[in-house]
Amino acid sequence: MTGLPDTLLADSISKPGPDCAGRVVVTGSHGGVFAAFLARKAGVRAAIFHDAGVGLDRAGIGGLDWLAAQGMAAAAVDHASAAIGQAAQILEHGIISHANAPAAALGVVADMSCKAATECLQAAVMPTGTCPEVREGRIETTPEKTKRRLILVDSASLVTPDDAGQVIVTGSHGALFGTDPANALKAQGYLALFNDAGGAATTRLPVLQDRGIAAATVAANSARIGEAQSTWQDGVISALNDSAAAIGAKVGVPARDLVALALAGHS
8 A cells, every 4th residue: 555545556467456446556567458458457547557668669568558548547667767566666766757648638747756647647537438358378389309398478477387397488577576486487497588678677587596497588679578479589688597598598699599499408
């Protein structure tokens, strides 16, 4: 909770809490379309997201226009002003970088503090009508002449314990949300890839190193956050842990090359 009576903090919009309906939510999630859908589906009145470095094809803020079409006010804070995945830090230190038309009509503008924007959004009206469905993808495949499965998940929330030992490519950011190290990955994977959300979203990597899991991020400007296929096919490695380096990961290497090494069983 915050000092603003209608404002709720959620480190991840996938876990907004049962009392989010009708509230203004400040979330640590990126502002992509699926995150926007989750906020709309939860009955949120208005939301502030993290812009995740904006990134390739502006994927980090793609949800703002999607919400504007629903009549819902939304904004995003600059990735350099607060850590992704940390709603309290976003509220305290975040600086608005983007606002959609409904939010702008309430006075939310770039360079405004997140706190001030949240106050503006108290006057937001609830969106009406049916919420269009948006689905995240999960694809499993076993390429020929490989010893592991390739798991493509647009969100790390779609990882299951059965993915242990496999190559897991996500569209999620590489930062822990909240403070629980268990949030890093829900399976004991062989390799996990994430998006760096503008450069600083790498705090999952040392946590996964401690668990013996190779992990790396791709640069936000090289791959669309929220899309595992883009992480795999377009991404360029920007940060890595020691276990990933042992597989062959290096900064600047295409993610698809690292995935090929991991699938082939190199270590």
